[in-house]
Amino acid sequence: MISILIPTYNYNVLPLAKNLVNRAKKQGLIFELICMDDGSNSVKNKSNNDINSLPNSKFIERKTNLGRTATRQALAKEAKYDWLLFLDADITPKNDAFISQYTAFVSEPYDAIFGGFAYNPEDYKPNKSLRYTFGKNREEVDAHKRNNNKYKFIISSNFMIKKHVFFKINALNLKPAYGMDYVFGHQLSINKVPILHINNEVYHLGIDDNINYLKKTNQALHTLSALHKNNNINDSHISLIKAYSFLKKANMLKVFRVLTKPFINQMKKYLLKNKAPNLFIFDLYRLSYFCNITT
Numbered sequence: 001m002i003s004i005l006i007p008t009y010n011y012n013v014l015p016l017a018k019n020l021v022n023r024a025k026k027q028g029l030i031f032e033l034i035c036m037d038d039g040s041n042s043v044k045n046k047s048n049n050d051i052n053s054l055p056n057s058k059f060i061e062r063k064t065n066l067g068r069t070a071t072r073q074a075l076a077k078e079a080k081y082d083w084l085l086f087l088d089a090d091i092t093p094k095n096d097a098f099i100s101q102y103t104a105f106v107s108e109p110y111d112a113i114f115g116g117f118a119y120n121p122e123d124y125k126p127n128k129s130l131r132y133t134f135g136k137n138r139e140e141v142d143a144h145k146r147n148n149n150k151y152k153f154i155i156s157s158n159f160m161i162k163k164h165v166f167f168k169i170n171a172l173n174l175k176p177a178y179g180m181d182y183v184f185g186h187q188l189s190i191n192k193v194p195i196l197h198i199n200n201e202v203y204h205l206g207i208d209d210n211i212n213y214l215k216k217t218n219q220a221l222h223t224l225s226a227l228h229k230n231n232n233i234n235d236s237h238i239s240l241i242k243a244y245s246f247l248k249k250a251n252m253l254k255v256f257r258v259l260t261k262p263f264i265n266q267m268k269k270y271l272l273k274n275k276a277p278n279l280f281i282f283d284l285y286r287l288s289y290f291c292n293i294t295t
Contacts, residue, residue: 002103002160003079004033007071008048008089010040011206016092017051023099025055031099033057035089036075039065069170069184076166084166088157090206094118101200102160111193112161114154115200116143123207126275131213133277135204146197152237154185158202165193182224186233210272221286225294243287244294253291260288 004020006013013035024031035051039062051059060078062071076084083106085099095101098115105113117139124132139155146153161169169187188195208216221240227233228241247253267285271277 001030001081002032002083002085002099002106003081003163004031004085004087004099005072005075005079006033006035006087006089007038007068007075008035008040009038009065009068010042010044011089012044012047013089014047014050016087016089017054017057019092020087020099021054021057023093023096027100027103029099029103030081031056032080034060034075034078036060036062036071036078038062038068038071073167073170076163076170079163082163083160084163085160086156086158087202088206091157091202091204094201094203098200098202101198105160105196105198108196109194110196111165112159112188112195114146114159114195114197115202116141116146116197117155117158118201118203119207120203123203123205125207127209128207128213129275130210130271130277130282131208134213134279134282135207137279139204140201143197143199149237150195150197151185151189153197154181154188156181156184157204158200169193182220182233182238183227185237189237214268214271217286218289221290222293225290228294239283240287240290244291247291256288257291260284261292264288264292 002024004024006016017033017035021033024033033051033054033056035048035058037045037048037060045059045061048059048061051057062074066074072086075086083103085102102113102115117135119132119136119140141153169184169191224233224238224240228244233241244253247256264285267281267288271282271285
């Protein structure tokens, strides 16, 4: 028995809902599917309301916007089964056995299972090169490697978790800020939640263009900086914090800021315009930006 939960915002999620319901029915699974729009007031919700006509499914349209993590909390409260499968709206399962590959582990000694992310080469576009390149090289990671560093590769767009564990972990994760996956992964780590990574990827369809992705990157860095400064997160699994802490302990933070700050705009222009951006430049940009906003 499983609750399939999909938060959405201004997105036509009906095709994904149909896809998942058909898979669950073929498997003979006891399931429910709930999709919740986070107050977008979108015309696309006319199509999304057709989800209510699918078996064991419903679409909920919120009137106010609360953010993705709070919407997930609301979805979990609506769910009636003990296992919750959270999926983003802008994905599609990579293989036909998607749901059964998850349900195969419900009796195993894990509280959360992460399926992974993938990027279809056909979705590459020059104006989306940064998000695509980062995703293809940093997020599309084999389960064997992810299991070697379980709490580092946390992508909450495709995972299954026990309901009571989700409520415990998500309690400090309700702020409407971009980048709150940092908190979710940190809470999994400090609570030593037994997790498993498997090769059960979904394709990421909603790839941001370079301008929007860089804006979201900056927002995530501000979120991470605030969390770190307030001692809400100090996780060795986060590479940026490790690098920042190293520079600080080595008394090199001021020197690094002085050396890199003049080049931030140049790096930004490079990342926005390059058709195959070098991720070392992206890492240097993020570290420089983080060090300049974190004191």
